[in-house]
Amino acid sequence: MALDGTHQQVEAILSSNKPDMVFFDFGNWVPTLARQLGIKSVYYAVVSTMAHSIIKKVTKEMAVEDVLELPPGYPCPTVKFKACEADAVYFLAESFGDGLTFGERITTSIEQSDALAFRTYREIEGPFCEYLAQKHHGKSIFLTGPCLPETKTQQLEDKWVDWLSKFEPKSVVFCSFGSQSILQKDEFQELLNGFELSGLPFLVALTPPQGCTTVEEASPEGFEERVRGRGLVYGGWVPQQLLLKYPSIGCFVNHCGYGTMWEFLLCDCQIVLIPENADQMLNTRLMANELKVAVEVERGENKQISKEDLSRAIKLVMDKDSEIARVLKSNRAKLKETLAKGDLQEQYINNFIQGLQNLVIK
Structure with missing residues (x-):
């Protein structure tokens, strides 16, 4: 791992x-080095407390049922991996650097650090914060809040406004998986077919799939003609936060990445989730199973999303007469009211700074 090759440079910087x-x-050697120099070390995570709560010792020889078994005291049994997602847990047993597995690198980093820090609110991940504190013998856990960028002074470009303004309020389905998500061509086409099948207007922002340079060449045959006027597929970056606030956007289909999760909790759209990676799967279960503010698109036995399942999920949340849609909207509104308080983020930052100051003088 390239990071491990910087040991001497990091030591020189800290010493001087x-x-x-x-x-x-991921630099699990940093706490030992810092301790030798009289410096405190803080493990700062960019993924959720759920992902860290479920980490345990895993070997490639373990049976699937043992790999999927939740650790003792785990606070939310609905936030877990499915049987078909065992590979996501087995990844903890993969080699990740000098004689360490991925799981060992993380657990060593956590155990050797002086404190843990996460980009979250207790209002969302409180049970997992408490669980981690108990699991690691009262180790200090500092929370920064999600620290989302301000968008108050930004405006949506005319090209998006011109297209979206043609549609009724809360009628358009918006989909974005982020620039790091690159689908296979058949997966890409199945998603587009699902949006077409929904019968609703849609804006899809996806990176061209593997083997394709543009979204146009990757689209199903005849797709552009069939959805002309109600469907737009874009292969570049889009201002996600601004789009989520636009009046005609009524549903957001996404992968439930950690940053995206916080963005959609502060918007007024219905949420449909298609997780891809391990942490996204746990984020999704928290949103759909525990907090009940979103729905997850079910995958078939081949682990793939079908156009029918995607269309069904979209129509379910967009049906104004659906009891499920009403419950989702109500739950999300309650959460948003809590999270959107003007000084909440500032309170977390102030508490974070105070916690660091207390750590230094220990």
Whole structure:
């Protein structure tokens, strides 16, 4: 792992600058180095407390049922991996650097650090924060809040406004998986077919699939003609936060990445989730199973999403007469009211700073 090759440079920087503390993530050797120099170390995670709560020792030889078994005291049994997602847990047993597995690198980093820090609110992940504190013998856990960028002074470009303004309020389905998500061509086409099948207007922002340079060449045959006027597929970056606030956007289909999760909790759209990676799967279960603010698209036995299942999920949440849609909207509105309080993020930052100051003088 390239990070491990920076050990000497990091040691030189810490020795010469003598900071009070150092933040790190996968550099499991940083806490020992920092301790030798009289410096506090803080493990700062970019994924959820759920993902860290479920981490345990895993070997490639373990049976699937043992791999999927939740650790003792785990607080939310509905936030877990499905049987077909065992590979996501087996990844903890993969080699990840000098004689360490991925899981060992994370657990060593956590156990050796002086404190843990997460980009979350207790209002959403409180049970997992408490569980981690107990699991790691009262180790300090600091929360920064999601720290989303401000968009108050930004405006949506005319090209998006011109297209979206043609539709009724809350009628358009918006889909974005982020620039790091690159689908196979057949997966890409199945998604587009699902949006077409829904019968609703849609804006899809996806990176061209593997083997294709544009979304146009990757689209199903005849697709553009069939959806002309109500469907738009874009292969570049889009201003996601601004689009989510536009009046005609009524549903957001996404992968439930951690940053995206916080963005949609503060919008007024119905949410449909298609997780791809391990942490996204747990984020999705929290949103759909525990907090009940979203629905997850079911995958078939081949682990793929079908156009029928995607269309069904979209129509379910967009049906104004659906009891499920009403419950989702109500639950999300209650959460948004809590999370959108003007000074909540500032309170978390102030508490975070105070926690760091207390750590230094221990």
